[in-house]
Amino acid sequence: MAQWLPWRRKKNESPAVESEVEMEAEIPASLPNLSLDAAVEDEPDALITGTTLSSSSSQIQRQSLWRRGLARLRRVFIAPIDRLFRGRPFSDEVLAELEEALIMADVGVRTSTALVGRLQERCRQQRPENAEDLKAYLKDELLTLLQKAPSPPLVLGAAKPWVILMVGVNGVGKTTSIAKLTARFLQQQKKVLVVAADTFRAAAIEQLDIWAQRLGVECIKHASGASPAAVAFDGVRAAIARDVDVVIIDTAGRLHTKTPLMEELKKVQRIIARELPEAPHEILLVLDASTGQNALNQAQAFQHAFPLTGIILAKMDGSARGGVAFAIVDRLGVPIRCLGLGERPEDLQDFSAQEFVDAIFSSSEDEVSLDMRAGDS
Numbered sequence: 449m450a451q452w453l454p455w456r457r458k459k460n461e462s463p464a465v466e467s468e469v470e471m472e473a474e475i476p477a478s479l480p481n482l483s484l485d486a487a488v489e490d491e492p493d494a495l496i497t498g499t500t501l502s503s504s505s506s507q508i509q510r511q512s513l514w515r516r517g518l519a520r521l522r523r524v525f526i527a528p529i530d531r532l533f534r535g536r537p538f539s540d541e542v543l544a545e546l547e548e549a550l551i552m553a554d555v556g557v558r559t560s561t562a563l564v565g566r567l568q569e570r571c572r573q574q575r576p577e578n579a580e581d582l583k584a585y586l587k588d589e590l591l592t593l594l595q596k597a598p599s600p601p602l603v604l605g606a607a608k609p610w611v612i613l614m615v616g617v618n619g620v621g622k623t624t625s626i627a628k629l630t631a632r633f634l635q636q637q638k639k640v641l642v643v644a645a646d647t648f649r650a651a652a653i654e655q656l657d658i659w660a661q662r663l664g665v666e667c668i669k670h671a672s673g674a675s676p677a678a679v680a681f682d683g684v685r686a687a688i689a690r691d692v693d694v695v696i697i698d699t700a701g702r703l704h705t706k707t708p709l710m711e712e713l714k715k716v717q718r719i720i721a722r723e724l725p726e727a728p729h730e731i732l733l734v735l736d737a738s739t740g741q742n743a744l745n746q747a748q749a750f751q752h753a754f755p756l757t758g759i760i761l762a763k764m765d766g767s768a769r770g771g772v773a774f775a776i777v778d779r780l781g782v783p784i785r786c787l788g789l790g791e792r793p794e795d796l797q798d799f800s801a802q803e804f805v806d807a808i809f810s811s812s813e814d815e816v817s818l819d820m821r822a823g824d825s
């Protein structure tokens with residue numbers, strides 16, 4: 449039987465992504481044929497324990513997962529560019545149209561203009577005859593841009609407990625990402641504790657708590673409306689007392705008090721640091737890729753308030769607006785640490801600039817052949 453998955457969308461919430469993927473709240477039995485449901489029915493324990501992670505760890509399966517997760521972005525990002533280049537001689541007009549296409553794909557005006565400026569320079573030196581040659585240059589430039597902010601994998605450091613503070617506006621995918629990260633750390637045999645410092649809604653606490661029960665980890669919580677800093681304080685104290693390896697703190701995207709969100713979150717950060725001087729070791733901002741340039745604005749606001757150690761760009765699957773990833777790295781220099789490529793635990797992938805660029809530049813034939821090979825293995 450299908451199981452209730454706590455990281456599912458809450459009732460009355462707008463779709464997670466602008467996708468064909470239809471998600472419902474609590475009762476998976478009534479859900480359409482999501483791959484997630486299939487996985488639950490076929491391998492009920494795999495989702496909870498994260499054992500599917502190891503089976504998908506082969507290179508081919510990983511590539512297939514990336515390509516499928518980024519399929520929509522590829523359609524809106526590369527397909528128009530391909531059409532623009534096809535069968536045309538190189539001209540400045542092509543470059544101008546490329547700039548427009550990049551802006552349309554949520555790369556943002558400043559980043560698109562700078563990218564096209566660099567391409568123009570390269571064209572001056574290498575004098576391409578065909579517009580198609582630009583595709584390879586563009587791929588190179590995009591890769592170089594993403595590599596500007598080195599993106600270390602999300603692993604635990606030497607400190608114990610390792611404290612991860614998750615921040616982001618409401619509905620972006622914070623709690624879901626915590627679920628996926630917990631599954632990942634459990635698979636690495638780490639002792640995990642989660643903290644429900646999003647006290648805005650009782651349902652938010654419940655979501656994390658039920659999910660913690662399913663994964664078999666402890667959840668520190670207070671009643672809804674409690675002070676987030678007080679919950680975080682208890683969480684860190686409990687983590688030290690229980691000798692856990694990693695504590696992940698969920699926070700709210702909005703508050704019921706008049707205190708501004710950033711001030712409240714800073715208070716949470718201060719309380720954590722008071723208990724454990726080096727902590728939080730990671731402050732991860734979760735962004736919803738389907739919000740495009742809005743995500744960039746959010747990142748700017750949070751970067752201003754916090755020493756962010758990275759970004760989790762959730763809901764890349766089904767999002768046509770993931771081109772904002774380039775703008776985020778270019779404009780803010782904050783590394784993207786993980787991408788949300790779907791709702792299963794293994795769909796939270798450590799970011800790799802090379803894999804990202806390869807996936808969006810891959811052809812649909814590549815994808816079919818990879819899928820077939822992934823199915824064989």
Ligand SMILES: Nc1nc2c(ncn2[C@@H]2O[C@H](COP(=O)(O)OP(=O)(O)OP(=O)(O)O)[C@@H](O)[C@H]2O)c(=O)[nH]1
Pocket residue numbers: 455456457458464465469471616617618619620621622623624625646652700701702762763764765766787788789790791
């Ligand atoms: N397809 C897809 N859906 C996702 C992803 N990440 C999160 N979601 C969905 O997005 C919705 C919101 O996710 P939550 O994790 O509850 O978001 P949140 O930031 O905790 O929201 P609040 O608690 O309201 O602030 C849920 O339905 C998730 O299943 C992803 O990478 N891909």
Ligand SMILES: [Mg+2]
Pocket residue numbers: 622623624646652698
């Ligand atoms: Mg939440």
